[in-house]
Amino acid sequence: LWVAIIGRMESEIADLQNPEVPQCLYWSAEQVADWVSSLGLGQYRDCFLTNGINGRRLVLVDASNLPKIGVHEFQHVQALSGAVRDLLKIESPRWDRRIYLPPRDNLGMYLEMKSKTGKSLDELTYDKFNAKFSNAKWRPPVANMCLLLPPSSDE
Template sequence: MGTSKMEFLQWSCEDVATWIESIGFPQYKLCFTENCVTGRKLIFVDCVHMPRLGITDFKDMQAIAARVRELLGISEVLWSRSIADPPRDIEGLFLEMKSRTGVKTDELTPQQLLEDISH
């Protein structure tokens, strides 16, 4: 696991478990591996979803959610938006698209997303 901004998208369940341990939560490694949380699925890990993984301590949930947002490079949870909010930033939209699986998604680059949006 390196420090490339989008490298986490390629993380396996084991990579995510190693990361969760590295940020100070080794007790939750099994929660992430048993639920097969990959780097792409990590995008959706927030305080709403953590209890489903077996993480119920609220302070831990807040800390992990903050570290996930930090890893993603976002300041707010992507899916807590209102239609009254300003337009999406491209990086957040790209991350949301990359969370999906499939050949088209695997090949998607930020430049391609920009081109798709502008047409």
């Protein structure tokens, strides 16, 4: 247990020292709720707290799932989803993006991975992610899945 906690703390410290990684990735649900209030949308503070939206889960917040947590007014959905993208430094998804194009950027892919939990993901840092996938081969989707494969040892 202590090894897992120490590993998670070390990865958090490494990410917090990296200027490319948004600091909000490690916010608590309370800090996220405070941020939502600071946007002038305090009426949704409890929605974020009740659903336990912390910094890692904030990565998954977008216009398609905000109504599921209680944000129904269209202008507020737009404002919140845009503010989340700005906060996380990720590009806006384009409706006309071709499926055969490579993934957007490393930071966006890292944040998507980091939004999940588990020992290996808790210990993952942005630097480790970049080292693992810097020479990765992207393969177009097959059966509705995109694959980002680490370089093989025979290359």
